[in-house]
Amino acid sequence: MKLKVKNVEFGYNSTLVLENISMELDRSEVVGIVGPNGAGKSTLIRCIDRILTPRGGSILLDGTDISKMTRMEIAKEMGYVPQTTTRVFPATVFDTVLMGRRPHLGWKSSDEDVDRVLKVLELLGIIEFAMRDFNEISGGQQQKVLIARALAQEADILLLDEPTSNLDIRHQLEVMDIIKSIARSKGISAIVAIHDLNLASRYTDRLLMLNGGRIFAVGDPESVLTVENIRRAYGVEALVKSDGERPYIIPVRPVKTR
Amino acid sequence: MEKKESRTVTANEIKEQYKKFIGRKIFFIFFFIALIVGITGVSTSLGSADISVWDAYSSILRKPFPNLFESELIFHWDDVPGSDNERLKQYLIDKYDIGWVESAEIIKSADGKISIKGVGENKVEITRNEWDKEKATLKISGDIDPGHRVNDFKAKKANGKLCIHESTWLADVCVWNLRLPRIFLGIIAGVGLGLAGAVMQAILRNPLASPYTLGISSGAGFGASLAILAGAGIVGGKYLIVGNAFVFALLVSFIILALSSRKGSTPETMILAGIAMMYLFGAMTTILQYFGEAEAVKEAVFWMVGDLNRASWPVVTIILGTLACCAPLLMMRSWDFNAMGAGDETAKSLGVNVEHTRIITMVVSTLLAATIVCFTGTIGFIGLVAPHMTRLAIGGDNRYVLPVSGLLGAVILISADLVARRIIAPVILPVGAVTAFMGAPLFLYLIMRRRREYW
Structure with missing residues (x-):
């Protein structure tokens, strides 16, 4: 077991945002977190990376409680990919990815770090943009750059916060493909918060459906993405079809509320 | 579809560009x-x-490196009268335009004063300062612009010889x-x-x-x-x-x-x-x-x-x-x-x-x-x-x-x-x-x- 989340609670003042969340993540596994807006998907991911400090519960990384680890130690194990980054000041794509080496280096970056960055850029097929400014490239390319940074970090676990939400369908598929294939080829585990239920169904091994800060359903995509679950969690009437392997969802209409 | 680049960029090219980029910053x-x-x-x-x-630079650098940025050597005290006669005369001619020293005799008196006597009032005297061992004074009398009658020299021992330099006091x-x-x-x-x-x-x-x-x-x-x-x-x-x-x-x-x-x-x-x-x-x-x-x-x-x-x-x-x-x-x-x-x-x-x-x-x-x-x-x-x-x-x-x-x-x-x-x-x-x-x-x-x- 790579990562174990036990009874995690998080809240601001009196409002609980996450309640009693437990989950596990295996090596090489891709787990999707789905749920309506405000269900706590992003909050959970940030709690796992200790960007937010949970109010209760524990998060074990290879059996060690991360509250007993330094930020730097956590950064060597887990890489976080934010939804978007708005940069105030310019940075090249290369420098953005090089920043992923931060947990591993001193003041000076070595030739080895440069080579690693180049390798990651090549792997994601974005090396031609290396010297361009991060703000100048398209949203899909930016997302790949952010994933590249997490890969340069050489973490065993990737935490991705809605990596596909601003992308066209080709980039959505490309990004999910990348996540899936590095999970398989490099033994990296990933937790992906994602809105698109069809992408979630296609690319994840297991799904965690949150609603109102609690776990609503958990299991393989087939058992989580049911007509009943979607109706109750999202308030949406949907058709769930299957291509024999994975379910696919056609949303029809919002459930009428009286 | 994204526009395909006509040519693929290699890692080595990017590495070169990156090095140039860093080079620019260091430049x-x-x-x-x-x-x-x-x-x-x-x-x-x-x-x-x-x-x-x-002069500004040499004044600045003279303090940390006193020997490297010394002002011009005029003569060695002990070599006048003697081998530095010509040197001193040339200096006086160049700087003060007093041609008469060319043919005048240089005498050093027992109390350590160098004097050059010309025709009439024309006279040059160089005395070492009694109080400040590092100073020497030049006095010229006779046919000369009043503003140039007195000048300070700097006296300094180097290699066992007493050297007389142009003074840099004002600039310093x-x-x-x-x-x-x-x-x-x-x-x-x-x-x-x-x-x-x-x-x-x-x-x-x-x-x-x-x-x-x-x-x-x-x-x-x-x-x-x-x-x-x-x-x-x-x-x-x-x-x-x-x-x-x-x-x-x-x-x-x-x-x-x-x-x-x-x-x-x-x-x-x-x-x-x-x-x-x-x-x-x-x-x-x-x-x-x-x-x-x-x-x-x-x-x-x-x-x-x-x-x-x-x-x-x-x-x-x-x-x-x-x-x-x-x-x-x-x-x-x-x-x-x-x-x-x-x-x-x-x-x-x-x-x-x-x-x-x-x-x-x-x-x-x-x-x-x-x-x-x-x-x-x-x-x-x-x-x-x-x-x-x-x-x-x-x-x-x-x-x-x-x-x-x-x-x-x-x-x-x-x-x-x-x-x-x-x-x-x-x-x-x-x-x-x-x-x-x-x-x-x-x-x-x-x-x-x-x-x-x-x-």
Whole structure:
């Protein structure tokens, strides 16, 4: 077991945002977190990376409680990919990815770090943009750059916060493909918060459906993405079809509320 | 479909480009250092006393390297009369245009005086100073311009021989006591303000952050006004104004830090708190001035415009000491600043202790800015603009932005001071105003012609 989340609670003042969340993540596994807006998907991911400090519960990384680890130690194990980054000041794509080496280096970056960055850029097929400014490239390319940074970090676990939400369908598929294939080829585990239920169904091994800060359903995509679950969690009437392997969802209409 | 590049870019090409990119940044560091050295020389040579650029440099370098930059050797004392006769005569002819020495005889008397006697009144005497062993005096009488009758020489033992050199006393005093403290203050104040501005912009992720907009300068201005107008202060005596300015500048930043260290506050909280402080202390200064005596108000206003007139070696030493402590502390964290530029969450996920780093660096950079501002008054523009100009030139990697912004700050400040001193000499304009006056159009030009998306 790579990562174990036990009874995690998080809240601001009196409002609980996450309640009693437990989950596990295996090596090489891709787990999707789905749920309506405000269900706590992003909050959970940030709690796992200790960007937010949970109010209760524990998060074990290879059996060690991360509250007993330094930020730097956590950064060597887990890489976080934010939804978007708005940069105030310019940075090249290369420098953005090089920043992923931060947990591993001193003041000076070595030739080895440069080579690693180049390798990651090549792997994601974005090396031609290396010297361009991060703000100048398209949203899909930016997302790949952010994933590249997490890969340069050489973490065993990737935490991705809605990596596909601003992308066209080709980039959505490309990004999910990348996540899936590095999970398989490099033994990296990933937790992906994602809105698109069809992408979630296609690319994840297991799904965690949150609603109102609690776990609503958990299991393989087939058992989580049911007509009943979607109706109750999202308030949406949907058709769930299957291509024999994975379910696919056609949303029809919002459930009428009286 | 994305447009396919006609040619694939290889990793090696990118590596080459990256190396060039780094090379460009290093070039800028050396370029600005060279520029500072150049402006120092020119600036030292300009002023009421006439000193050439070369004399200025040799005066500067003579102190640390006394033997390498010695002035011209005129003769060896013990070789006159003797093998150095011709040398001394040639010198006298070249310098004083007294041709009669050519054929005159050189005599050294028993009490150690060299004299050359010509026809009639014409006479040259060189005596060693009884009190100051390092001095010798030349006296010429007879047919000569009265302004050139006396000159000082420098006497110095080298390789067991007593050498008589051209005196550099005037240039040395002028350079070391009058002009250099001012220029050095300009350099270190520029470096400090440029650096502090770059750091504040980086950690607050805001292009408007600078010692000025964070209220540090207004705090200092209020402290100084209080000392000048009301005579009240925290430390007394000679350092009343400076001490007051320093204490109030720090007070402002501690208020800002206290407000923004509350939970859930963002970098924007700090900026807004800083701007609120700027208005608050500005208003208090205005009220003080409203009730102040005309003369005192004038002095307070003069203090606040910012200039380098208060330069002296102790001041330079204090600021240099502060800079030497603060600069490494700030530069060390360049990677953290880079990570924080991508957002607090990303920085945390990359292992940076964001809140801690922000507080520590704010304290350090504020201390640096406050130390400078309390001696120079409000030189607001550099801290804001030097970092921006730097990023326009070399991109946003803080490992290079911090040093280059500091160096550029120094370049801007000493060149503005050069203009301020010379443009309507002997009146010296306040350098704070000149900096903004020269810098603002240049800055506007740079942001107008920028090629890429910047803010």
